[in-house]
Amino acid sequence: MNGKLVGLTLIGATVAAGAGMWYAQEYGFYDRIDPDSPAATVVIQTEGGAVPLDAHGFEGIDANSSPLRWRACLQLDTPLPDATLSFDDPQPLNGPGWFDCYDAEQIGQDLETGAARAVLSQSEIRPDVDRVLAVYPDGRVFGWHQFNDKTPERGVMD
Numbered sequence: 001m002n003g004k005l006v007g008l009t010l011i012g013a014t015v016a017a018g019a020g021m022w023y024a025q026e027y028g029f030y031d032r033i034d035p036d037s038p039a040a041t042v043v044i045q046t047e048g049g050a051v052p053l054d055a056h057g058f059e060g061i062d063a064n065s066s067p068l069r070w071r072a073c074l075q076l077d078t079p080l081p082d083a084t085l086s087f088d089d090p091q092p093l094n095g096p097g098w099f100d101c102y103d104a105e106q107i108g109q110d111l112e113t114g115a116a117r118a119v120l121s122q123s124e125i126r127p128d129v130d131r132v133l134a135v136y137p138d139g140r141v142f143g144w145h146q147f148n149d150k151t152p153e154r155g156v157m158d
Helices: 002-028 104-113
Strands: 031-033 043-046 049-052 055-062 071-076 117-126 129-135 140-147
Touching (some): 104 129
Antiparallel strands (some): 031 055, 055 071, 129 140
């Protein structure tokens, strides 16, 4: 009987710890970004500098626990300027399952096939992190944060 009680206690503790970790990763750290807040302002980099996007329908999330947790979905009101800087090697990062407008796998496939274009939103939004946007011809935009290259030429040391 004692062995069963110990086994059940261990299994129960394991299930509780697993559920707690899942909840923390999926819900615990994320906050929705208010569409009317300054944090909802999205810019793009052009050859002439940063330009705010003329867009609507912003949905975004972020977390203080990591510089990579920012995700956004929005709709452009006007086309991108011709001088918009492209982003090489975009790698959309997965978001939490409840953030329905953002699908990293689909965005990644669309970037590979050319159905969407990756552009630089902000370089060094946080140290060693860039904000990247995937822009579709119909005006849909999806954004995420991505680590940038640490290269000796930039003077960054590990």
